[in-house]
Amino acid sequence: MYRGLMPQTCLILTHKGGPYELSVKRRTNEAGELVDYLAADSLQSYVTGLYRAAGLGRGYSSHSGRRTFASRLLAQGHLLDTVQLLLGHSHFDHISPYLEVSKRDFREACAALDSLF
Template sequence: MKEGKAKVFTEQELRRTLRVISKKSHAKRNTALLWCSFGLGLRAKELASLRVENVLGADDQLLEEINLSSAMTKGAKQRFVYLTNSSLTEALGSYLAERQTQEGILFNPQAALFISQKGGAFTPNTLQQLFHRLFTEAKIQGASSHSGRRTFATTLIEKGADIKAVSRLMGHSSISMTAQYVEDNPLRLKEICRKLF
């Protein structure tokens, strides 16, 4: 699917996907992955690049901000994303607690944040395949690993965030690029016109 054209989820579709994931193997990891995609607007490459040290401080507490270095992002542009949404931090904390219990050791700060079934880091491609499988199991048509990113941008705009702030969170060099990610909602457009005068 062409980038920027992936399906934008409704809240109901996101909840349905989370419900389906919760009943499958690797539920906590996949829930955390989904929240990082939809709650931070991260690309598959960025998710695959995340290390434990990007989200956990020296005190093993979740950081409030993730520094995505230029090596981790498309276009080699450093940016920050924020671990401030409670659903996101709860999912990530739950996954990390499960992983620490299973591994029985303190985390290696350089270890991949998300571990595949084989015990290694995901590649961007294997993450894209995982998202495709999860969305297929949830019976969501037209979704891809980029759906979280598009949903993130669209939801922020619908909730009143200014496009400049959304552009910065997305790591775009121009507001016009961000505008391409945002899907117009006819109900929202009608409401905007209704409140014109």
Template sequence: MKTTHEGKRSAGGGRRQVRPANPRGKAPTFTELELDDVFDSFNHRYDKRDRVIFMFSFFLGLRAKELAGLKLGDVLHPSGQVKAGVRLRAETTKGLKVRETFLEKKELLEALDDFLAERKKQGRFDMDQPLFMSQKGGHFSPNTMQKLFARLFLKAGFRGSSHSGRRTFATRLNAMGVDLRSIQVLMGHAFVSTTQGYVETSPERLRKFIKLL
């Protein structure tokens, strides 16, 4: 996964892989190449902020409500050092339960550092301030966060929503062999059956299973 505007093409010269059809009513998942195309389209005033928002969605599996409720102090120590994990406060989660996720991915940390450096230059660096500020300088609402995702996906030429990141997060972890129980905990689901509904199986993955026979 790249995070710059360099572009990325497949061996056949095309940019995008064709995703399988999605079940009715479910947000589409994204391949790595497709997500690279989304990032390539980020060339606007708030692109550093929006890059981190998308990474928190795709690499941490956070909901729109959880993204909207994050504060600087949720990801930073008082010293300004980035925390190893993000502790989601109960009031920001769907089930009103505290949940922890982890800031481990290199690309995410690099994008976060870049974004925070910009925030610091702007002088908006109080730990009680929103991590992701709206144009008005306050928190996004869950609804305006969802609209941001839809708008940026459309700008990149895709149909997608804030739930695309969560479904892609669960699908990729499952494809890597992560057990459903661990994915359930990371997603903040009360039931593993809910997690199963987020995992999308591709023909390529099914072929690999057949080869194991």
């Protein structure tokens, strides 16, 4: 089920070899309900620093990397359930903000819709 990974272990470790600390955060979902979630702020900061060190600067973050990861998986034909699992989200409405549609894919989808009518 986990393809050789051990779900009880951390996938990414700090420079000291330990797990990143998680903070409880709260956000409002699309239904207007408050939802608690866990976030590793120091890991997010580290990934953002990697983007900057690579010369990508502003506009790139750990979340833009997650969006790219999710979009590429979907473009390769992986199921939404798989992407949801890999991003660690329990509900689909949590994954939708990470999904991107390229302009080309958007145009092709619109053209396909136009051909139906």
